[in-house]
Amino acid sequence: MTQHHPKKQIKSDNKQLPSSDWIPNINLGEDYDRRYIDASIHYDAQENLAVFFGRDMPVHRHAQYLQIHYFERGDINFHIDDKLFQVEGPCLFLTPPAIPHSFQTMQDAGGHVLTIHQSLIWELMKRGLQNVPEIDLQLGICLTEKNMHEEQRNQWQLIQQLLQNIKNEWLAESPAKFLVLENFVYLLIIQIARLSSRQVKSSLINNDDLRLFHRFSNEIETHLHEHWHLYEYTRTIGVSASRLYQICKRISNSSPKKIIRERLLQEVKRMLTFSSLSSNEISYKLGFNDPAYFSRFFKAQTGMTPHSYRKKQALH
Structure with a gap:
């Protein structure tokens, strides 16, 4: 399949939760597919995004974009704000604009990812969707095929x-x-809204755990290029390594070290794809003191050298 790399149901009452400023904001038009930097709609296959961002996607947000993920198969852990959904595909998730979310999928999950500018949603609401009381697109939605009644299968x-x-x-x-795409999107949103009464129940994540996970994610963004050891994170956050491990596994199904490693790998991929810097320059810019170690790190995670990865991306 062709890649495109051109070159709240339950709300938390905890008032101490941090603002969304700490959370990485991903703009697919800038960070992934620059051909569509100003597009109001972006589509790609889940498989393509997984190659670039990883199958275990750490917490992030899309400031002005609603996002729809459809997974064809496998076990899915999807975290939307303070809700955790653990389901099997086929399943669909709707994440409102600016809402933090993360997810983990199996190797063969497959599916679709649709990113929609909030202006299109506002237009749909103005057309009358806001007058339907049981429909609320400000909350995360999770739908699964097996949760549908027989009369809803169509x-x-x-x-x-x-x-x-x-x-x-x-x-x-x-x-x-794009006119055709807009109309398909409107129909899709309406169908999702109609089925939202059948959405899967979520688990509510403990606010203290969520706050510490957010703090950990924030420290990763701050110190990513410094290559902090795990004990430096736990000391700064004020939590034991075992407690942080339990929190990360509960919320993201990943270990703290894996979260750090995959965030660094994501940044390396982004720079190899979009910058004109050499591999050596990228290695120093991202805090690797030894370009040879940088190459070994990248190959261990991806199975290819930085040069091979960049060459592959240039073909798409």
């Missing part, structure tokens, strides 16, 4: 068909492409 199949239509239209270069 609506679920329509969602699957609409996602396939969006994929086909996205890959084609047809007249009025």
Whole structure:
């Protein structure tokens, strides 16, 4: 499949939760697919995004974009704000704009990722969707095929068909492409909203755990290039290594060391894809004192050298 790398149901009452300033804001048009930097709609296959960002996606947000993930199969852990959904595919998640989320998927999850500017959602609300009392797109939504009643299966199949239509239209270069995409998106949102009464129940994450996980994520962003050891993070946060491990496993299903490593790898991939810096320059910029170690680190995580990865990305 072609890659594109051109070159709240339950709300927390804890008032001490930090603002979203600490959370990495990912703009797919800037950080992933610059051909569509100003597009109001972006589509890609889940497999392609997983190659670039990883299958274990740490907590992040999309400041002005609603996002829809559809996973075809496998066990999925999806964290939206202070809610944790643990489900099996086929399943769908709707994440409102600016809401922190993270997820872990299996190797063969597959599926669709649709990113939609909030202005399109506002337009849909103005057209009358806001007058339907049981529909609230400000909250995260999780739907699974097996949770549907028999009479709702046709609506679920329509969602699957609409996602396939969006994929086909996205890959084609047809007249009025984005007008067609907008109309498919409107239909998709309405179908998701109609089925939202059947959404899966979530587990509520302990606020203290969430606060510490947020603090850990913030410290990673601050000290990523310094290559801090884990004990430096635990000392700064004021928590034991075992407690931090338990929190990270509970919220993200990853160990603290894995979260740090994958965040660093994501930054390396971004710079190899979008910057003109040499591998040696990137290694020093990201805090690696030895370019040879930088290459070994990257190859151990990806199975290829930085040069091979950059060459592969340039073909797409």
